[in-house]
Amino acid sequence: MTTTASATARPAGGRPAYRDGNVLRWLTAYTASLLGDSVYFVALGFAAAKVAPPAQVGLVMAAGAVPRAILMLGGGVVADRFGPRLVVIGSDTVRCALILAAAAALALASPGLWLLVAVALVFGVVDALFMPAVGALPPRITTPDQLVRLQGLRALSVRLGTVVGPPVGGLAMGLGGGAAAFTVAGLLFATSVPLLIGTRIASLPPAERAPAGRELRDGLAYIRRHRVVGPLVLSGALCELGLVGPLNVGMVLLADERGWGAAGYGWIIAGFGVGSAVSALLLAVHGRIRRAGAVQIGTLLVGSVGIGFIGVAHQLAVAVAVAFLSGLICGVCGGLATALIQTATEPAYLGRVTSVMSLTGFGLAPLVYPLFATAVGAFGAAPVFLTSAALAALGGAFTAFLPAIRHAELPT
Template sequence: MEAVTAPTGRVRIFDALRHRDFRLLWSGQAVSLLGDMAFVTALGWRTFTLAGSSRLGVVLLCESGAMLATLLVGGVLADRYERRRMMIVSDVWRFAAVGAIALVDATGHLTFPILLGLAILVGLGDGFFYPAVGGIVPLVVEQPALASANSLMGIARWGSLMIGPSLAAFTYGAGGASVVFGFNAATFLVSAGLIWLARPRAVETPPREGTLREIRDGARYVAGIPWLWVTISLFAVVLMLQYAPQQVLLPKLVHQHFDRGVGAYGLLTTSLGVGTVLGTIAFGVLQPRRRRGVVAYTVWLVNSAAIAGLVLSPWFPLASGLAVLRGACLAFGVAIWETMLQELVPEHLLARVISLDVFGSFGLMPVGLAIWASVANVAPPGVLIASGAGVSSVLVAIALTRRWLWEID
């Protein structure tokens, strides 16, 4: 990574782009994430039309389970080996898996078992990728530019949420799901090629102690810090209660509650993306330094309330507006969390802590997906999603009363 002198004073939102290696990372992720969000939208609607909403829960369950199966090992490998190389291998893996889905669907041979098997392969690649990309950010910018880098990475991530679903809906309608899948496959090659050109700063790695022991070392570190283990554990429950039902039931909600089709499905997710981009930009401008844990939990509490309002709204325009609000809150809180991890966690443990964060936070997602898929026909989808968001609101509010949250900056 080339040396760039950081400016004095408050770091501006675009300062991280002064670093060549970050520009390469950001460009590759902006393209790849756009493909990912288009893929998620197309996968959801293709599975829904192929096998129904309950089978969509099965696909998402198996894909997320596969990601969790490789996530902790991926964290160890990303702390042990070059994170850039881990990203490239994962990108090539996912190119092959998603490309296969596109090919089979284009030839008219896509069946539910084939779709399920290939989605599992995608999930396995995701598990190796996430710790590496999360841990590489501090290696391509100087520490004062971390907030800027996370804001820009958030803009790429959440911008894809704004553009990807609508792009998928338009492309799906014009050329079918196979075109969307093929586009996503190609973006993995773009990402791999750009990060191959980067030269991140090397990390001094400790002696190898075996994969399981290195995972335990990371877990021991997390367990000793309340703001880490409580947040990770809490969001394992929160995501099971309010994210999993949206994954399973959102297509059904759009179809039954709002009486609309795939275009509205994509538009609702795009509205969420607009909010997340706005929230990320707000973080980049404000860059809070005091009571960051309290600020993050507060905006997450508003997010949960907005979810309940969204799914119970009698009007689609109001639902879209609430999607913007919840997106802004979600992204602002996530940007705070990621910056705290990168600033406060030791560099040689960062990838493992990130893998534990994702593993812990999403650890109950397979359970949640299975539960919500099994009760998909018990009550209207809006009622089911709102009930999970309501319980989540109570849990987050309780955490806001804890002293350790108010003591951390």
């Protein structure tokens, strides 16, 4: 099955991924969808703030995470059963219709909080289908030797979405309120749909279908048995659980504890973001990493230690410099890990494998936030940062003892 998929998706003329029109078409659609996500969350938050107190705004923002976490594994089964291309196109179409309908409701009336909660819940359900499917697409649109480049390009799109999306959403809110911001998000989703339809996707031989529950169990058993995929998925889960606290909550608490304020927080986050963008660009251009498994282990260990030492820094300049280096190293680690997993996974299981990876990052990891914040309040930032970094480094430490991971290579 791997051979069939690769042959169908081979870039024309052996061009690298960043010069392959099919890859760039998918990348443009993916970027538009990411920007739509960012604008949507800004619009949802500000629209909720206009009709509800802060506590209820938090509930609205968190509402979509519940169905996303519950249904994520089922989304992987759907992606593998019906094909990721169909699921991604359908998901973006539904998101477009949902957000434009919300924009119309906000423009024509003054609906209460119930509308925003309903939109967030439905959006979360669709996200549970979209995330595993979009993660399963890269191996189906390019060859294995181009996966590292494609992961680098994808990481650049993610950075673009997080940097450009919120200001665009804020500008739309300022000019036309919630209706305008929701409209912009809906149009961005609409932009991605025809591009996705025009993207060539490798076809797979027809497979025998089983009940959904059995397919889910088969996917989990596949991950557990696979000597490369299983350890790397577990390693990634430990890394997510260890680093999500410092990166998403810890930087705010650290800046407050050190007296650096919001500006200091912004500089640290910008340093990490620039480092990640540079590493993504290097992966996209270079694309060929020898001894990929060993490099992934090493970068995971070093990157985890670097993030831990951000919490130890007492000078803002030092914290920003360490954040930049940590982002640079972690970006290489993440790109290699994803490429190694997708190269080793049989195409028929890509959706289910991606759903397990997404569940950790988007479903379980956010549960660490309150625990991390409580620990920082009790013990201070430095020891909690270092403890979290040690948990993340454990993901690299145990794989260092596995020959299948140490000697893993990407196709050249």
